[in-house]
Amino acid sequence: MTMDAKALQQRLRDLPSLAGPLPPFDPATAPGDPDTLFAEWLDAAIAAGVLEPHAMTLSTVDPIGRPSARVLILKNLRAGVWQFASGSGSRKGKELAGTPRAALTFHWPVLGRQVRVRGAVTTAAAQDSAADYLGRSPGARAAALLGLQSEVLVDDAERAAAVLEAVERVTRDPALVAPEWTLFGVEADEVEFWQGDEARQHVRLRYTRRDDTWSRDRL
């Protein structure tokens, strides 16, 4: 049976969006820097029961400007730097090596909120990447040790054997660090806080950084 595109279109149309009730957001009371507001909004998302509120979409581009995006976990936000960790040999790792710029997008549906971040990408010192790696579960360390995150999977049995061997290695040597594992940081030069409104009077506040000073604009 082929998919009925018309029925699908109707199903999509029938799904509610920004149905609310949604919280208010008064940009006049917003703090002077986006890190503080993000921490406040994250707390609100946690309190509202948003699942995985630290999950965000990371967008990168390849050498000819083709974008790609995937979901990652935010590891930390410190002094305007939004950290995430991944393998340097993955698609995102290669794309970031070629074009060290990225966008991050958080979406918290229950609150009708999104946060959008743009900036240059840097890599952390080796010891910080290692500390992030060692803080992961043995299974996650084993998977990263294989370093095959974005490679084509040819043989399930071969992969299962390789994972088993990697698990044994990280168990045997708890200080072992995957050389590819990298802690990246987006040095934000733009952060937008977007509060949806049931009546579509959405409230948008954009922080823009020049040197070390943030300015704010309503959009």
Ligand SMILES: Cc1cc2nc3c(=O)[nH]c(=O)nc-3n(C[C@H](O)[C@H](O)[C@H](O)COP(=O)(O)O)c2cc1C
């Ligand atoms: C909720 C969630 C959290 C994820 N967290 C990470 C992460 O922190 N690091 C990571 O490398 N991949 C993470 N992934 C997997 C990525 O989405 C992606 O599949 C993988 O990194 C390969 O991406 P790439 O081929 O574009 O490089 C996560 C996926 C989901 C759904």
